[in-house]
Amino acid sequence: MISLTNTMTKTIKNICCIGAGYVGGPTMAVIAQKCPEIKVHVVDINESRVAAWNDPNVEHIPIYEPGLSEIVAETRDRNLFFSTKVDEAIDQADIIFISVNTPTKTYGIGKGMAADLKFIELCARQIARVAKTDKIIVEKSTLPVRTAEALKDILHNTGNGVNFQILSNPEFLAEGTAIDDLLDPDRILIGGDTHTAEGQAAMQTLVDVYAHWVPKAQILTTNVWSSELSKLTANAFLAQRISSINAMSEICEKTGANVDEVARAIGMDSRIGSKFLKSSVGFGGSCFQKDILNLVYISKSLGLQEVADYWEQVIILNDHQKLRFAKNIVKTLYNTVSGKQIAMLGWAFKKDTNDTRESAAIYVSDYLLSEQADVIVYDPKVKTEQIYADLEYLGHHDSETIRQRVKVVKTAKEACQNAHAIAVMTEWDEFKSLDWKSIYDDMYKPAFVFDGRRILDQTSMEALGFNVNIIGN
Ligand SMILES: NC(=O)C1=CN([C@@H]2O[C@H](COP(=O)(O)OP(=O)(O)OC[C@H]3O[C@@H](n4cnc5c(N)ncnc54)[C@H](O)[C@@H]3O)[C@@H](O)[C@H]2O)C=CC1
Ligand SMILES: O=C(O)[C@H]1O[C@H](OP(=O)(O)OP(=O)(O)OC[C@H]2O[C@@H](n3ccc(=O)[nH]c3=O)[C@H](O)[C@@H]2O)[C@H](O)[C@@H](O)[C@@H]1O
Known part of the structure; x- marks a missing residue:
């Protein structure tokens, strides 16, 4: 790691996050909480999102994340501000x-693989246009x-005499645990121009912000390219670990091995680790998916075909896992789900978040719709319109069909009523303690359950009468 020698840092009064x-929301909320002397302005062009962040009822903020609403309640309008006034916030920061x-990218060169940097570039051009004083620009995306x-090129060619230092400070939080991850991160990574005094000073300035609550030993400083590539x-x-264990899950299903037992056995090897x-x-x-596709694209652009193929396999295996889960439902239900009711328990891509982006539930439901199933969805945090929008976005079924065949309900029990099969798509804690006996009683028989999250106990579910299919058993 680089050790910073120049300590001529700037006193920070205003931070802007575009x-x-x-x-942006959770990260800045935590910075505002830990640095009460700094004003933190979070700006966005999405007016309804900003309005939701400013909703007087803090439970209505647009992102569900355990612990977030409490921090927003403490800091909002004290030193944390949400607005659409992007120019103003840039100017002051x-x-x-x-x-x-x-x-x-969904078009042009690199379509389906490369990262679309148009939003980043627009920000850089806006900063270049508005800034009148020296700024530290931090790549958080x-x-x-x-x-x-590229950012440097755009910013340094403005000719307005402003000095910009560009840092890379990737974010490692995971959704559902974002606040814990931000309050107690494994590490903070800051990459910058280590060859110049100005670059080092900028890095030190950002180190000082995080040092309000993160031990200095956990704040790593590197050159900017290492930081970008590390993310x-x-x-x-x-992701490779998940595809690796999912590859083993299919072998387990064919051989009678149990994938959790295999994971435990290998995870106790400290060189492998259990997480x-x-x-x-x-x-x-x-x-x-987006970041690996981007890595594949970069590898190909560098002429490294074998490296690209290696990482692409992680995605191929993941797509296979989703598809084989969906196909297994159809196969097990006597090769047809046409007109049958399938209850989807969970729509978010993991528990404790309302985020549905790339959730397996979307792809499995899309497949079941192609097989003419009726899909009944229950998720404790995802809104109905989001579920329809996710399916419409794939473009395989028209809006009318989706709204006819997909129903969104308010409880798990309701979703399972008169169902032919249940698919557990998200590992929400409440699914573990449902009254499975009464759910069984309300279903068509044989009552099938497909557990894509391994949260159900095979033996006790079978004792209730269910026909149980657990991924990796
Ligand atoms: N979601 C996650 O858990 C993590 C995401 N990341 C990275 O962080 C970046 C942001 O991700 P998310 O927060 O999930 O995205 P998001 O889609 O939730 O938020 C991005 C926001 O930027 C706004 N925006 C776009 N262009 C703008 C402009 N020119 N001016 C003002 N606002 C603009 C959008 O309206 C949107 O509200 C991505 O690069 C992602 O890869 C990194 C770590 C974790
Ligand atoms: O760059 C990002 O966006 C973030 O991506 C992931 O975070 P996130 O996608 O929010 O959540 P994860 O906990 O990593 O879960 C991702 C997916 O993998 C699945 N998963 C995770 C772990 C596991 O053992 N098995 C498994 O199937 C989850 O259910 C979920 O669908 C990384 O964990 C973060 O470090 C990173 O900052």
């Missing part, structure tokens, strides 16, 4: 975090390695 999403979305170079690498390694070995219907979330 992007009030799953990263000493540090500007860019935390906008970087989705997979996950970006391809060497993006800082993609971390997500690729995490991230939970077999599932496939990983979802806004980032694993």
